[in-house]
Amino acid sequence: MSQVPDAVRAPTMTDVARAAGVSHQTVSRVLSQHPNVSPATRAAVMEVVERLGYRRNSAARALATRRTHTLGVIAANTTFHGPASTLTGVQEAARDRGYLVSAVTLRTPTHAALSEAMQHLATWGVEGVIVVTSQRDTVRALAALDAPCPIVTVEGGDTLGLPGVSLDQNLGARMITEHLLAAGHSTVWHVAGPENWLESEARVAGWESSLREAGAEVPPPVRGDWSPMSGYQAGQQLAGRVLASSGRGSGLTAVFVANDQMALGVLRAFREVGVRTPEDVAVAGFDDIPEAEFFPPPLTTIRQDFTKLGQTSIALLLDLIEGRADEPRQLTVAPELIVRASTARRRPG
Secondary structure, rough: OOOOOOOOOOOOHHHHHHHHHHOHHHHHHHHHOOOOHHHHHHHHHHHHHHHHOOOOOOHHHHHHOOOOOEEEEEEEOOHHHHHHHHHHHHHHHHHOOOOEEEEEEEOOHHHHHHHHHHHHHHHHHOOEEEEEEEEEEHHHHHOOOOOOOEEEEEEEOOOOOOOOEEEEEHHHHHHHHHHHHOOOOOOEEEEEOOEEHHHHHHHHHHHHHHHOOOOOOOOOOEEEOOOHHHHHHHHHHHHHHHHHHOOOOOOOOOEOOOOOOHHHHHHHHHOOOOOOOOOOOOOOOOOOOOOHHHHOOOOOOEEEOHHHHHHHHHHHHHHHHEEEOOOOOOOEEEEEEOOOHHOOOOOOO
């Protein structure tokens, strides 16, 4: 029987060990990121791994360790910037920790869809699952599932006691509102996201509490659905109030919009009727999408660190998988206020 020539045979761990001048066990420790390996040995082994093009056999590793090193991700509403960017951050963080990722996106995050997605991931032998969702009904359905492995929510809130990670949405809304009040506005109007979204609820709560603490009037929020069109329609309503006020620059002078896409719609509605930003009405958003600094004018907003969200959620999930977390934990990532030209300080009069 003829043998496969070495030129076309995939390199093995033994080949790596021989070329690096170390034992098979040392190569295994390096690839498993074991701490008891010197930096020099680790560097030498990884240089050979790259040079030979060695790829570890995940099936063999799973048989030997009873670990698949595969994580599942279930994500809903990935057409929106926040969920899509969060999904990317989670996937990148998992790969950085040496885990494969099997992802399922849901069009309608119902209990049946969640159950089906969980069963699908279970067939891949995932060790744990990250669920990216901010809708209250989805989190309730998730809490009712009989999950076969640990679960961590991202932006799922802490109302049902599930372990999870989220941006401090309330704090982000407070930072925006307080920034506008400090710029000389007597109050701040709000274009809110849809009801039943935990992110939307937290941003409304932060905005409202900041106004009340400042002794400012709390106007009724105008609801949108995260889309630029809904922001445009909200902007038409708000522009009507501005134009109906007794004097230009009085009445409604500042608007906090719950995401940048809706803020884009608000800005267009204002421009169409001659309401200037920021001279007549300051406008701020939330998310800091890549286009925000190119809006006319550049948009003040809250930046979410999606990379940190991904890293923190993966770290929490691995703590649960490996028994380092005794009880559900809720971790938060701090937001960052990005000030641009759309909220220039208000001039008196």
